[in-house]
Amino acid sequence: MNSKGSWSRVGTLLAVGAINLVFAVSMSAQVEKETATTHGASTKEVSVESGEVVMVEGNDLIIRNDQGQIVHFPNVPNSTKFHVGGQELSVHDLKPGTKLERTITVTTTPKLVTTTETVTGTVWRVTPPTRVILTLEDGTNQQFTIPRGTTFTVDGRQTDANGLRPGMKISATRVVETPMTVVNQHTQITGTAPPPPPPPPAATPILIVVSRPVPAPAPEAAPAPEPEKLPKTGSGVPLIGLVGLLFLGASFGLMMLRKSRFMA
Numbered sequence: 452m453n454s455k456g457s458w459s460r461v462g463t464l465l466a467v468g469a470i471n472l473v474f475a476v477s478m479s480a481q482v483e484k485e486t487a488t489t490h491g492a493s494t495k496e497v498s499v500e501s502g503e504v505v506m507v508e509g510n511d512l513i514i515r516n517d518q519g520q521i522v523h524f525p526n527v528p529n530s531t532k533f534h535v536g537g538q539e540l541s542v543h544d545l546k547p548g549t550k551l552e553r554t555i556t557v558t559t560t561p562k563l564v565t566t567t568e569t570v571t572g573t574v575w576r577v578t579p580p581t582r583v584i585l586t587l588e589d590g591t592n593q594q595f596t597i598p599r600g601t602t603f604t605v606d607g608r609q610t611d612a613n614g615l616r617p618g619m620k621i622s623a624t625r626v627v628e629t630p631m632t633v634v635n636q637h638t639q640i641t642g643t644a645p646p647p648p649p650p651p652p653a654a655t656p657i658l659i660v661v662s663r664p665v666p667a668p669a670p671e672a673a674p675a676p677e678p679e680k681l682p683k684t685g686s687g688v689p690l691i692g693l694v695g696l697l698f699l700g701a702s703f704g705l706m707m708l709r710k711s712r713f714m715a
Contacts, residue, residue: 482568482569482570483568483569483570484566484567484568484569485566485567485568486564486565486566486567487564487565487567488562488563488564488565489562489563489565490560490561490562491560491561491562491563492561493558493559493560494558494559494560495556495557495558495559496556496557496559497554497555497556497557498554498555498557499552499553499554499555500516500552500553500555501516501517501550501551501552501553502514502515502516502517502522502550502551503515503548503549503550503551504545504546504547504548504549504550504551505521505547506547507542507543507545507546507547510525510526510527510528510529510542510543511523511524511525511526511527512524512527512542512545514551527542529541529542529543531640532640533545533551533640533641533642534639534640534641534642535549535551535641535642535643535644536642536643536644545642546644546645547645548645548646549642549643549644549645550642550643550645551640551641551642552640552641552642553638553639553640554638554639554640554641555636555637555638556636556637556638556639557634557635557636558634558635558636558637559632559633559634560632560633560634560635561630561631561632561633562630562631562632562633563628563629563630563631564628564629564630564631565626565627565628565629566626566627566628566629567624567625567626567627568624568625568627569622569623569624569625570585570587570595570622570623570624571587571588571620571621571622571623572585572586572587572588572593572620572621573585573586573618573619573620573621574586574615574616574617574618574619574620574621575592575617576617577612577615577616577617579611579612579613579615580597580599580611580612580613581596581597581599581612582594582595582596582597583595583597583612583615585621585623595623597612603615603621605619
């Protein structure tokens with residue numbers, strides 16, 4: 452009777468200290484789970500790279516860096532934006548000669564994720580030292596694996612799985628601490644567009660001078676030759692004789708004309 456009464460009293464207690472109890476089956480609503488995250492101090496690392504666009508073909512970008520090396524960036528996503536001259540450009544909008552500067556900021560933040568899972572139930576069967584079947588609050592039975600070294604506090608006494616008895620109500624808690632490192636990388640690409648080509652020179656009026664040949668002045672007409680003068684040794688006697696001969700012929704003609712009319 453004393454033994455039975457003792458276990459009756461123990462069954463009303465909660466076993467505390469089952470920190471490392473491993474749940475071997477999937478948990479239902481009877482398992483309470485809490486997660487807490489603690490962040491450590493973040494560190495930042497900034498690197499800057501610069502270069503000049505040599506060629507853009509499709510989504511392939513070829514750049515000459517500051518060391519004069521040719522760097523090929525294949526399949527640059529269309530979502531990658533280049534901040535050039537106050538505008539957001541895609542890789543297709545880049546022109547040869549554009550100066551680019553890529554700033555990469557890597558932020559590393561350590562954090563500790565603490566997950567606490569708690570299950571409360573009544574011992575239905577125990578198989579020391581590794582297994583226990585609990586009857587949960589919804590009346591279902593679930594089996595759990597007890598890690599080696601797990602201890603329970605029962606009625607103020609520390610005990611292991613061997614101290615568990617059917618009908619004992621216990622609360623088991625598992626705490627898992629998972630250290631993690633969160634790395635965030637932010638890339639920003641800025642640039643300067645190449646200078647525009649020089650404007651064409653301003654139109655300069657062209658003065659066309661047309662020189663027409665000036666006709667040569669017509670040569671002056673040669674003065675008419677003066678009539679030859681008779682030599683001073685000549686005289687007018689022959690001319691007078693000629694005139695007299697003409698008059699004589701005319702008189703003879705008139706006389707013959709009259710004679711013919713008279714005879715008629």
